[in-house]
Each structure stands twice: as C-alpha cells, then as structure tokens.
C-alpha cells in the first residue's frame with residue numbers, strides 16, 4: 312500500500328481539486344455550447360438551401376468574414392445561389408441569428424412592399440444608430456414622420472438647385488485636374504479621390520457648405536468629414552453582422568471608440584450648420600441636445616457657400632418643414648383651447664414657430680432630428696456615389712474592345728482577379744506587370760501594348776457622343792436640368808454598373824411575425840438578406856447577364872422619350888464589344904449585341920421591375936436619394952466625358968478586386984489616366 316507523506320497530501324489534494332474543478336468547468340462549458348447549438352441556435356429553415364461550410368458553433372460567420380476579407384466576394388454570393396439554394400439559402404451567424412438569403416425577385420418584391428411585416432433588420436438599425444439617429448436608423452411612426460419631411464428635399468424643384476451646386480463642384484474639380492494640361496496630354500487621377508469629391512458635392516449641394524478646398528482635394532487630402540465618414544463605414548462593416556449584445560465581446564474597442572468620436576464631430580458640424588442657418592442662436596433645449604450628442608467636440612472648419620436669393624437647399628427645406636409643422640401644431644392647440652374654452656394648449660404649442668424646435672412637444676421635427684438627417688444624407692451619398700462612378704469608369708475599360716466580354720461568372724471574376732485586361736489595359740511592356748495581392752496571391756497583368764496605347768473603348772465613345780449631342784463637348788457648356796432626361800445612354804451605363812457592381816450589395820429586412828413567403832415558412836425574427844449580386848446576374852432575370860449592355864435600360868424609340876434616338880446618331884458606329892448596339896425600330900425592339908446576335912429589349916431586363924433590380928433596395932424604405940444619386944453621377948460623367956477623350960488604367964495598376972463590404976469597393980484604388988480632349 313502506498314503511504315502518503317503528510318506534507319505532500321495537502322498539495323495532492325489541492326492539485327486534484329483544481330483538476331476536478333477544471334474538468335467540471337470544461338464539461339459545463341461543453342454542455343452550454345451544446346445547449347446553445349441545439350436550443351438557442353436556429354435550425355435551418357425547411358425548403359431553403361444550406362451551405363455545406365456551416366461551422367457547428369459559429370455557423371457561417373467564418374465564411375461570411377472570409378468572403379468579406381478576401382475579396383472577389385461579390386462573385387461568391389451568386390455562386391452560393393447556383394450551388395446550394397436557387398431561391399432561398401440558410402445562413403446562420405454567430406450569436407444565434409437566423410438569416411435567410413433571398414435569391415428570388417418575386418419574394419424580394421413581396422418583402423420590400425409588405426413593410427408592415429418586414430422592417431429594416433435590427434442589426435442594421437442598431438449599427439447605424441450607434442452613430443446618429445435619422446430615417447436610416449428608424450422604423451415605425453418616427454421613421455414615417457421623418458421620411459415624409461426629408462422626402463420634400465428630394466422634390467424636383469429642390470433637385471434643380473442641387474444639380475447647379477453639384478455641377479459647380481464637379482466642374483471646379485475637373486478644371487483643377489486639367490490645369491496646365493494641353494489637349495492630347497495625359498492626366499493621372501485616382502478614383503479613391505472620388506470619395507473626397509462626392510463628400511464635397513454632398514456638403515455643397517445639400518447644405519451649401521464647403522469642407523475641403525479643391526486644391527487640397529486634388530492633392531489627395533481628405534476632409535475631416537470624410538475621415539469620419541470612413542470611420543462610420545469601417546464600424547458598420549464590423550457591427551452589421553453581429554448582434555448588439557455581442558459587440559462588447561466581438562468588436563474591438565478602438566472601432567467603437569472611433570465611431571463614438573466621429574459621431575460627436577459630425578453632430579458638432581451638423582448643429583453648427585443649423586445654428587449658422589438659423590441666425591446663430593439655437594434654443595436652450597437644442598443646445599442641451601448638442602451637448603448630449605456632440606459633447607465638447609468642435610465642428611471642423613467649414614465655409615458657408617453663397618446661395619442665390621430664393622434658392623432653397625436641403626437644410627432650408629427641412630427647416631421650413633419644421634416651421635410649418637410647428638405652426639400647424641400651434642393652430643391645432645389654439646383651436647382646441649378655443650373650442651371648449653377649458654383645454655390647456657399642448658406643451659410648447661403656444662410658443663411661436665421656431666422657438667420650440669428642440670423638443671418633440673409639438674410633434675414637429677426637432678433640431679436634433681434635422682442634424683441627424685443631415686449627417687445621414689452626407690454619409691449615405693458619399694461612398695455609394697463615389698464607388699458607382701469608379702465602377703462605371705472601370706467598366707468602360709473592362710468591357711473595352713480587346714478585353715473579351717466575359718460570358719460567365721467565372722470569366723468575370725477571373726479577369727478581375729488576375730488582370731488580363733488585354734490590349735492597352737494595365738499592361739506595361741511585353742511582359743506585363745507582376746505583383747502580389749494582400750494575402751500573398753500572385754497576379755500578373757497581360758502583356759499588351761505599351762504605355763502609350765489607349766484601348767478602344769466603345770462605351771466611352773458613345774457616352775462622349777451623347778454628351779456632345781445633348782450638353783455640348785466642352786467643360787464650359789452649361790449642364791441644365793432638361794438635359795438629364797435626354798442622357799439616356801449615360802443613365803443606362805449607371806444602371807448597368809449598379810447591376811453588375813451593385814454598390815450596396817447586401818440589404819435586408821426582418822420578419823415582425825411568423826409568415827410565409829414563396830412557399831417557405833418564415834419564423835418571426837428571421838433576417839431576410841437580399842442576394843442582389845445573384846439576382847442581378849441570374850439569366851432568368853437578365854438575358855446575357857455578364858455583358859455590359861446599357862441599352863437594357865433605354866426606352867425604345869417611339870415611346871415618347873426621344874433620348875434613344877438623339878443619342879444613336881453619334882455613338883452607334885463605335886461598335887465593338889456590344890458591337891453596333893442599336894435599339895432597332897420594330898414591333899418588338901431589340902438590341903444587337905454583336906453581329907448576328909440580336910436580343911429583344913424585354914429579355915434584357917426580364918425582372919428588373921419585379922424585385923430583380925435591388926441596387927437601391929425597394930418598397931417604402933427604398934433609397935430616398937436614388938434619383939439624386941443618378942443625377943450627380945450623370946453630372947460627373949458628363950464632365951469627365953468632356954474632359955477626356957480616352958481612358959486607360961495607369962501602368963502597373965494591380966488587378967481590380969471588388970470587395971463587398973457595406974459597399975462594394977475596389978480593394979486598392981483604381982489609378983487611371985485620361986487623354987485630354
């Protein structure tokens with residue numbers, strides 16, 4: 312028998328107690344995880360596909376993160392649809408969230424428009440509300456009220472003023488870019504600068520404020536406002552797939568701290584813009600709100616731009632709406648008081664319009680709500696419009712003659728990932744340019760023509776022809792409101808870019824009750840994420856989905872819209888990838904994609920109007936700025952087309968990798984060169 316020494320016994324006892332405690336803890340942990348998996352974690356919905364990669368504990372979180380971090384992701388989501396779930400696909404994320412990927416236009420349409428049953432999902436609302444409160448962060452009566460007011464800023468009479476201001480900023484930028492360059496000379500530009508450009512456009516055109524001098528913009532500097540907008544997007548990227556209660560565990564503190572700081576600075580700017588517009592004085596309650604939301608943050612320096620007499624910008628429109636609502640509330644309260652002679656006026660209702668604007672006592676929009684929506688409009692319009700413009704200019708090159716038009720998803724993604732732009736693309740010398748992608752994958756551009764060659768770009772030729780015919784061929788030609796509708800080919804290019812590069816790729820809704828969609832039982836709380844990249848490249852929705860065919864979106868001749876006729880005069884002869892793409896007069900108009908291949912227009916966009924085009928979302932909560940977005944991108948393309956006769960990638964530019972985050976952006980900037988017209 313073994314004799315245990317008296318001195319050793321307590322030590323043995325202690326170590327075995329520790330071992331037992333550890334074993335118990337491990338078993339309890341395993342039991343908790345098993346419980347979480349079998350009870351808390353949602354099981355896949357019957358009737359929807361399942362990704363084979365689901366992790367037993369983390370679900371598809373790792374896959375989604377891999378897709379987010381390793382690029383080419385915009386091409387992965389359509390693959391999932393093709394391989395695992397043609398109409399619906401289960402996705403489960405860490406923390407027990409049940410997510411259903413919707414690949415089916417009819418189902419998407421139903422979900423968009425049944426706003427009572429499907430609201431913006433809580434992950435999105437929580438993530439964006441961590442920065443500011445505005446229509447984008449709200450649902451229910453609050454959302455409805457604010458959306459109605461903000462929508463007034465988007466009426467045509469206000470958009471005219473927007474166009475003038477946006478065009479002034481865009482033209483100033485282009486003139487700066489061309490400074491000192493002779494016709495035929497080559498000018499470099501970097502599409503990352505478009506973020507600064509559109510941030511300036513948004514601040515100037517909506518709020519008559521200048522945040523960054525154009526020379527700084529041309530020197531590649533960012534405005535402080537844009538730095539903060541970048542923080543917001545970086546944080547959104549992290550937060551939007553993680554339930555709020557998991558943020559402290561899964562989101563690094565630095566991201567959350569930066570978000571808080573940028574929120575304060577943006578609020579400081581918005582409140583100061585408002586104060587400047589309201590004569591410098593804001594009511595005490597508004598100042599208390601400013602202190603709550605902005606703390607002691609200082610607004611960055613901004614210059615108030617001169618405004619023509621009687622021309623309202625978006626801030627004026629919101630202030631005017633606030634005054635009207637206050638006046639109505641005051642009148643209603645007075646009438647109620649006079650009616651029975653007894654009822655006391657509602658709190659604040661007897662105050663003169665404008666003086667109670669810091670509280671919701673009248674039900675009118677508050678100053679804080681105006682500030683929140685101002686921030687929102689700037690942030691929502693900057694990155695989205697900038698990337699869409701970048702992708703459009705990239706598409707001009709990607710679908711150039713010489714670069715074979717991809718006909719399959721594989722070809723499209725392959726070309727993006729590994730260069731191979733063909734003639735005159737990124738190639739430098741006979742051997743092409745080599746490099747390594749972040750993560751180590753090698754890339755090489757195709758060998759092609761030398762640095763001096765500009766590729767043939769029929770899409771650009773046709774854009775230029777339309778711009779020359781409708782607006783004029785020089786930067787001095789005034790761009791008028793009436794021109795916009797006639798720029799049909801340019802608009803087709805914008806929509807086609809949004810279809811293929813879908814700048815805001817993943818949006819969603821959440822079911823407020825158990826219901827049924829497309830034959831599938833959807834439990835309350837399910838997040839429904841629209842797989843727009845898949846819907847936009849599904850042959851069932853768009854014939855020849857991988858071709859860039861702006862004519863998909865153009866009204867046929869004789870439809871009362873003469874734009875197609877006006878534009879066909881100049882540019883059609885350019886031919887090339889989309890060959891002599893012409894809208895042909897016939898009973899059923901068709902487009903000739905290449906010699907011998909004509910396709911009816913109706914087949915080119917089969918389900919665009921039925922949920923199959925989700926670039927701006929859909930239903931009552933659709934993008935409020937969709938028309939404004941098209942307007943400002945059109946204005947930018949007009950000015951670029953007047954400035955540059957030809958475009959190419961700057962030599963040595965690495966392959967363009969579309970990275971799908973909150974927006975789809977190129978992994979590294981696309982450096983371009985333009986030949987001065």
Ligand code: HEM
Nearest residue numbers: 446447691692695696699815927928929932933934936940
């Ligand atoms: C190409 C540019 C743009 C794209 C692709 C885009 C896309 C989107 C998408 C997909 C949504 C979500 C819609 C939904 O859930 O159904 C959205 C919402 C929104 N967008 Fe845009 N957007 C663009 C430009 C703009 C511009 C220029 C503005 C403002 C001037 C703007 C303001 C907003 C606002 C305020 C919301 C929230 C609406 C609400 O929740 O009621 N966007 N946008």
